[in-house]
Amino acid sequence: MLIAVAVIFANLLADLTYNYLDPRVNGVANGEHNTGPNHKTNGCSFLEFWQTFSKTVSALSALACLPVIIFLAIFAPWIAPYDSSSSAVFQVGDIYNPPSASHWFGTDDAGQDVFSNFIFGARISLIVGFFAAFISIIIGGVLGLVAGFFGGRWENFIMRFTDIFLVIPDLPLMVVIVALTKPSLLNIIFVIGLLGWTTTARVVRSQTLAVKSRKFVLRARAVGAGNGHIISRHILPLVMPILVVQAVLVVSLAILNESALSFIGLGDPTTLSWGQMLNYAFGRGPCPLGMVGVVLPRDRHCMGGVGVDPARAGA
Amino acid sequence: MPGRPTVEKDRGEAQINPTKRTVLEVQNLSINYISEGKPPARAVENVSFTLKEGELIGLVGESGCGKTTLMLSLLRLLPSAGQIVDGKVFFNGKDLTTISEKELNKIRWKEISIVFQGAMNALNPVRTVGDQIAEAITKHMPDFPKDKIQGRVIELLDLVGIAADHKEHYPHQYSGGMRQRAMIAMALACNPQVIIADEPTTALDVMIQAQILELLDNLRKKLGLAIVFVTHDLGVVAEICDKVLVMYGGVTAEYADVDTIYNSARHPYTQELLKAFPDLTKPKKKLSSIPGYPPRLDALPDGCRFAPRCPVAIARCHTEQPMLHKLGDMHIASCHLVEASK
Numbered sequence: 001m002l003i004a005v006a007v008i009f010a011n012l013l014a015d016l017t018y019n020y021l022d023p024r025v026n027g028v029a030n031g032e033h034n035t036g037p038n039h040k041t042n043g044c045s046f047l048e049f050w051q052t053f054s055k056t057v058s059a060l061s062a063l064a065c066l067p068v069i070i071f072l073a074i075f076a077p078w079i080a081p082y083d084s085s086s087s088a089v090f091q092v093g094d095i096y097n098p099p100s101a102s103h104w105f106g107t108d109d110a111g112q113d114v115f116s117n118f119i120f121g122a123r124i125s126l127i128v129g130f131f132a133a134f135i136s137i138i139i140g141g142v143l144g145l146v147a148g149f150f151g152g153r154w155e156n157f158i159m160r161f162t163d164i165f166l167v168i169p170d171l172p173l174m175v176v177i178v179a180l181t182k183p184s185l186l187n188i189i190f191v192i193g194l195l196g197w198t199t200t201a202r203v204v205r206s207q208t209l210a211v212k213s214r215k216f217v218l219r220a221r222a223v224g225a226g227n228g229h230i231i232s233r234h235i236l237p238l239v240m241p242i243l244v245v246q247a248v249l250v251v252s253l254a255i256l257n258e259s260a261l262s263f264i265g266l267g268d269p270t271t272l273s274w275g276q277m278l279n280y281a282f283g284r285g286p287c288p289l290g291m292v293g294v295v296l297p298r299d300r301h302c303m304g305g306v307g308v309d310p311a312r313a314g315a
Numbered sequence: 316m317p318g319r320p321t322v323e324k325d326r327g328e329a330q331i332n333p334t335k336r337t338v339l340e341v342q343n344l345s346i347n348y349i350s351e352g353k354p355p356a357r358a359v360e361n362v363s364f365t366l367k368e369g370e371l372i373g374l375v376g377e378s379g380c381g382k383t384t385l386m387l388s389l390l391r392l393l394p395s396a397g398q399i400v401d402g403k404v405f406f407n408g409k410d411l412t413t414i415s416e417k418e419l420n421k422i423r424w425k426e427i428s429i430v431f432q433g434a435m436n437a438l439n440p441v442r443t444v445g446d447q448i449a450e451a452i453t454k455h456m457p458d459f460p461k462d463k464i465q466g467r468v469i470e471l472l473d474l475v476g477i478a479a480d481h482k483e484h485y486p487h488q489y490s491g492g493m494r495q496r497a498m499i500a501m502a503l504a505c506n507p508q509v510i511i512a513d514e515p516t517t518a519l520d521v522m523i524q525a526q527i528l529e530l531l532d533n534l535r536k537k538l539g540l541a542i543v544f545v546t547h548d549l550g551v552v553a554e555i556c557d558k559v560l561v562m563y564g565g566v567t568a569e570y571a572d573v574d575t576i577y578n579s580a581r582h583p584y585t586q587e588l589l590k591a592f593p594d595l596t597k598p599k600k601k602l603s604s605i606p607g608y609p610p611r612l613d614a615l616p617d618g619c620r621f622a623p624r625c626p627v628a629i630a631r632c633h634t635e636q637p638m639l640h641k642l643g644d645m646h647i648a649s650c651h652l653v654e655a656s657k
Contacts, residue, residue, distance in 0.1 A: 215436035222392055222431075223451045224423035233450070237441045 073122040080116035117277055124273035128189055129255035135193025136254070137247045140200025145239065147201070148208025149231055159205065166198040171260060178266045185268040188261060192254045200246045204239055211238045338508050338541050339366040339389075339427075344402035346381075346388050348612070356612035358384045358397065359565045361639070364558070366509065366541045371532075373556035373573070374545040375588070377609050381565040382545045383432070386511050389543075390423050391416075406509070425455040428502040430512040432545075434494035438486035444497050445482030448472070451504040471500040475530060492523035499530065503538075511543045516551065528555055549592045553577060558645070561585050564610045564620035567639060571646040581648040583628075584621050619651070627652060 072079060081102075104115040147158040174191050181187045211217070212235065220230045261267055262275025269276075344362045347355035359381040366372050374382050387393050389404055389411065404411040406422060428451075431437035439447060445468045452459055452467060459467070469479040475496040486494060495515055502510050512531065516524040532555050534540055544556060552559055552573065559576045561568040561584065569582040580586050590603045607624040616622055622632040629651065637649045 215431060215433065216439040218392060219429070219431055219437045220439075220450075222390060222423055222429045224420040224425065224454060225450075226420065229454070233442075234439055237439075 069122055070126065072119050073126045076119045076123055080113075080119040082113040082116040114277075117272055118274075121272050121274045121277055124185070124268075124271045125255050125258060125275070128185070128192065128258040128273070129251045131189045132192035132196065132254035132258070133247055133250040135190065136196040136250045137200055137243060139194070140197035140246070141204050141239075141243055143197070144201040144204025145208050145231055145235065148205040149212055149227070149235065155205075158201070162198050162201045165195065166202075168195075170195050171257070174257065174261060175264065175266060178261060183261075183266045183268055185271055188258060188266075188268060192257045192261075196250055196253060196257070200243070200250065203242055203246055207239045207242050208235055211235050335367040335369060337365050337367050338407060339543070340403075340405040341365070341389070342403045342405070344385065344388065344404065345400050346384055346393070347398055347400045348396050349398055350396060353613065355400075357565060357615065358612055359388070361402070362560070362562070362567050363402075363639075364560050364570060366543065368508070368541055369535055369539045370557045371535055371542045371544055371555055372558045372560060373552035374543060374560050374562065375547060375549065375552055376562035376568075377547065379609055380562045382547075382562060383513060384565075385562070386429070386513055386543065386545055389511065390427060390429070391419060421455075424451050424502075424507065425505045426507050427509040427511065428505070428507040430495075430498050430502045430510060430515045432514040432517060434491070434498045435486060437498060438494060440486055443483050443485055444489065445472075448497070448501045448504055451501060455505045467504075471503055472497070474503065474534075475500045476526070492519055492526070495519060495523070495527060496530070499527070499534075503534065506538070507540070509541045509543065511545070513545045514547070515544075516546070516548070524551075531555065549588065561588070564615070565612070566620055567647065567649055568621065569646075569648045571643075571648075575643075575646050581642060581646075581653050582650050583625050583652070585648075587626070619649075 077083070081104075103113050143158050143162065147155040174195060177191050178187060181191075217230060217234055220234050225233075258267070258273060259275030259278065262273050263278045265279055267273060267276045267279065341362060341364050344359060345357070346359040348358050349355045362381075362385060364372060374385065376382050384393065384397060388397065388399055391399070391411065393399075399412050402412070406427065409422075411419060411422065438444065445465070448468045448471055449464050452464055465482075468482055472479060472482060477493055477496060477500070481489070481493070486497075489497060499512075499515070502512075510531075515531070516527050519527065528551060531542060531544075535542055544552070546552060556573050558570070558572050560570045561576070561582065563584050568584045569576065569580060571580075576585060577589065580589060584605075587603070587605045591605065593602060594600060605624055610616060610620050610623070616633070618631070618633040618635050619625070619628070619637050622628045625632060631651050635651070637651045637654070639647050639649045640653050641647055642653065
């Protein structure tokens, strides 16, 4: 079920990203005031965007990376050579095996195939990443819109509240909260989501302020539209591009945060994520031949985090 | 193209009735801009006018004399710093300055709509023009059959001379004149009784300007619309207006029907304004300008607001604010000299 939701969410993200790449929206996001009847400038901005993007090696490699990881996560049971969730009985000879044809990345201390664990670990990392980012974006987006649109006392209150959250060092606070509550998957998602919205709120607020002062908002008011209508139909479409960029950024941050939490032993012990694998590899001391079990998860986990990040940077 | 049955049904009764009904009546309206730590800026003071069905009133004045403030205040659309401190705005007997926001939202656009200045900024760049025209219809006519909305949008665009296939286009794909006409189509969407046109022809070339004026004039005759026309172009005023309200520095300088203004203006500002405007019958005549600038709202003169620039000012003008003097049935001027000559 979770996977189904993840797929839907990935689709949604793709749609939104498409919107962002849409030349019309893009032109607006850059604050272009196109006064002429000629819309070439807007068409060009997409071309320019692509030209810049395609020249950036990190952006291109990230663009290639991300779908691969998402693909691996979604189709893990079909791709992974072994089922890492099965509790089959292992022989002593199976543990700490070096890489071989049957175990590409070797086996770990429990005799499980490290390659299969990578692939299944992608699932948890992505689920945490996307859901935590989803929570962050919703909270940050709503607070930013409300603060920017209504202004006055509400804005002051919300933005000072944001400042408070902004100055708290995220990771130590996460560690404390997860340590106090049960380190379950859901708790980790909530903790990361509830602490990662601050930048989004600030960015969304500033964009809302800019859009609010445009004349079509006054026109919408003259049409007799209420605040809800103005926000959803006139302000949100112009804040959306920024929100999407922010969402991608938060996804990568959330994946890294989850890995960090898992690595220091605060991950959900019943699930297997990249951070969890690092933790096991680190804590259970793989034998020299199985060193590959330490090195590879770290690479993979960087690939995940880095894969999302430059895609955002390029965008 | 089918006719506009909804419109004719609405207006039919009124057209039979020869005595025209007053739709909009503004009484002694005063608006202050309030900012902390400063005395309030008196942007508009004691302005009154009435608008009857099918009438077109011109609101004339230099930039910054409160025309747009006055216009926005009619529907209470001013930013929160701008407050109506005195006066009333009656629409069909209802005082718009006191009714609730909810009631006002029903009148906004349904009864009184606005054609905004600078149509590019008044259109949302990420939504199609057709979608934005439909917005007002869905908002105010929830009973309007959903499948007929698109037809209605095409009808409205056709009315202002825009081809139906432009419906799905975005504002940046329109030319300047088309945008302005699309704004007018939008203003007509709910068959309003009053349209406030805020400099609808500014920044357009003369041909498009003529088209738009003709369009507004036709609509007025066809639909019995009452129009408030904000402009600083006296030529346009002479062309289409019935009445003229000349504003200077936020106050009424002169208010009369269009013939009186052009033939027997009494306020020195109106006279100077007319002298600054080319006359086709006297091509050799030199144009004169009014030296100086309109008063700043934070440093208004003690006496008449026009006194520092007035060529015929007397001592009294610099110390005492002139009252509004009634000079006839439909002629008001605020000048000490007018009082002296009465």
